[in-house]
Every structure is written in C-alpha cells, then in structure tokens.
Amino acid sequence: MIKAIRGMRDILPPDTARWQWVESVAREVFDLYGYQEIRLPLLERTELFARAIGNETDIVAKEMYTFADRKGDSLTLRPEATASVLRAVLENRLEKEAGIKKLFTMGPMFRHERPQKGRFRQFYQINCEAFGGDAPELDVEVILLLVHILKRLLLGELRLLINSLGCPECQKKFKAALGLFLIDYLCPDCAAHFARVRELLERFQVAYEVQPRLVRGLDYYTRTAFEVVALGLGAQDAVAGGGRYNGLARDLGGPELPAIGFAIGEDRLVEVLPQDVGADARHRVFVAALGEPAQERAFTLVQDLRRKGLAAELDFAGRSLKAQMTLADRLHATYAVILGERELEAGAAQVRPMHKMSHRSTDSDNLTEVQGGRLQVEQEQVPFENLTDYLLKKIRAENSL
C-alpha cells in the first residue's frame, strides 16, 4: 500500500470541523480589522526565499523542498508565507493603494524537518501582514487582532511574549559590544517605539511578558517581535509568532515599505482547542424505504428536501428497515421518514422523531409500549404532498428554540 510521505498527514473528519471553525473565526476577525484575503502560489523561485529569509538560516540552509523544474529553474515549496505575500504586493503594486495594506492568507507550508509533536513537514499557517505603516500603534493593533482571534477560539492558558530586535543600527552596536540581550542596545527611536508598544498593550489590558531572549528564526525581522505559547503542546509550544520587518521590501528590490505581520500555527492551535467545538448540530432527515417503488419515491423526496435546504440522506444498499433505522441513528438524524408499501397505498409517510431515543441518552420517557415489548416513540402520518413543508416547519421551530 502507498502511504502518505513522512511528515505529511491527512486531516480527517471529524477533526476537519475544528479546522473549519478556526478558519471561519479568523476570517471574521480579520474582517473586523479591515484585512482582505490574498491567495498565493505554493511554489516560488528559490531566490525569493534565499533573499528574504537569509541564506544562513536553518530554513534556507537545510529545510527547504527545492528542486529544478523541467526548464531547469530552481523552485521551492514555500517554507513560510511572508516572502510570498510581499512578493505579490510588490509585483502587483498593492503598496500604492490607499492607507495601510492589510492582507491575510491561509494554507500549507513545507519544511523538511524531523517530525515530532506539533511539527510536520507540511503544516498550516494563518498569516497576517500589514504594509505601509511604521507606527507602534500598528504593532499593537496587529497583536490585538491576534489576541482577538485566540480569545474567540476559547483557548485555555496562553502567554504573550514580546521583545524588540531593534533596527540595523542597534544590531550593529549590539554585535560590537558582544552583549547578552539586544534590548539594552536599542537606539532612542527603537526604544521609544518599544516603550509605546508596551504602554498601549497595558492600556488595552493585554498581559505580556518581555522576553529578551525571544528572537525570530528569519533574518528579516526588526523592532517588535512577539510570540504566543500555549500549555499542553510539549516542546513545540509556540502557537503564533510574528514581528516587524521594515527592511524586507527594500532587500527584495522594492521601495521602502515598513511592515508587520504574524503567523498562527494552525496544526498546534487545533491541538489545544476545546474538544467539543465545531460539533455538527445540524438537523438531518433520513428517509428509510422498503421495496423498489418506495426506494424510487424516497430518492425523489430526499432530493426535494435537499433543494429546500434540509440535509437529507437515504440508503442505496437495500437494507432492512431495522438496519436503515440504525443507520439513521448513527448519522444523527433528527427525523426519520418511513416509506413502505403501506405508506405508498395510504399516500402518507410515517415521520418519526429520532431525538427521543438517541443512542446518547438513556431517557426512555416519551416512549410507548407497542407489540413485541418494543418501545416506540410517537410518530405521525403525513401525506406526501405536505411532507417537505411539515419537516421544514418542525425543524425550523426546533432551531428557533
């Protein structure tokens, strides 16, 4: 059997519901802060990452999926998103547009690292970038946005770590002095920027810790750097990280374009999400049919329900009614419609509410004793012509409770 390659995994239902939840919350919050989505290629010229991230970094030196295409050009599967976003901004002259250019994107990144808990070779990031502003207020807005998303996701214990990496001038001084922490060598402008960031975080009551050892693994960062770590993730505990990168646009041959952004590690975020979020609470109708003519009728009915916006399902395998009812239960149907010879003759189907005897509950109220000692819930006969309206009305009433 062919298996997925090392470090790459399938994300399966029901887990996919948690991923969708994370992504939909992120989209909502991005919109509140004025961010728009950008979609990017997964492949870029190797040179883009070499120049943006830095040749000496681990990412470029030993972790990229790089190969020659049929023409001989060196291409690389993106190991991060920022370089691609900036490339797209510069290529399409987006920085010329009014105000701060605020963009987000989400998708897979690729790094050839040894897999472990929270670290995969194909991993997913939710990425946020703001171009064209160097005010410390923008740094804080970006951090507030990140915290906003994480809080909406009902996450448990999180710690926000911040630091300032200074500007190239500060870094020169720092290296010359062989100092331990760069933060003590900040020039007056960088120090004032950092102080303002901290002041604003306090005003908005965002708890943070200054972490002088916090550095970013990419060469392009300047001034504000931050990271969010979560409990329960083992050694790979960073859920999000980001910072300011004022020099990158010029490094890539573009104009002076201050920028700041962050990436959320979606794999790790989903890992620490509360278990029950994103559960499927949708109403679902199962149509059980007995015999060929009823089966024909059932398929038509199911399609009719679906066209009207109700999730509906049926069995094509010709199972017994008992088996179909079991299936209805397993699929968490809230109503079962039963169609047999008797119902076809009568022109009315049996509609059976399922929730009163869900496999999740031991509640035997509302059940009446019928022949054979079996318990049966109240079920109603509904004429075919009223069926879809009846179900729609019932389910809408329950949804509004």
Add this chain to the structure above:
RNA sequence: GUGGGCGUAGCUCAGGCGGCAGAGCACCGGGUUGUGGCCCCGGCGGUCGCGGGUUCAAGUCCCGUCGCUCACCCCA
C-alpha cells in the same frame, strides 16, 4: 542531522521459557414477519511494518531496514 521508546485486525491493545494469531471496541447480519439505544447470538476482518539470519518450528531470538512517536536542534 543526533538520541530514546514503539510497530500484531479499521481503532486500543494482550500474546511467560520459540510450539495452531487473540480480546475489547467498531463494522455487517440475526434475535423483532415493517422501526434506532441497551442486551443476547452469529459473522467479516491479519504480509504480526519490511528484508535477511538462527531453528524441526519465529509475532516471540539475532542483524539490517523502513515507519511512527517523543526529545535535542529549529520553529509557527
């Protein structure tokens, strides 16, 4: 890239000193001629990761290899 732990049914795992490959859950069917959960009965399901070696005989012992996993490192 380095080190530790682990690879047996779809899942979780048991298999003493080498001697017929097992359980629970899940799945399918029946008990109930047309009605779900529970219960009872039955059934399906295996390259014991892969390759080699020792042996009359290997899931079990030895060597190699691949994979998973955790950590180092690095990161989000």
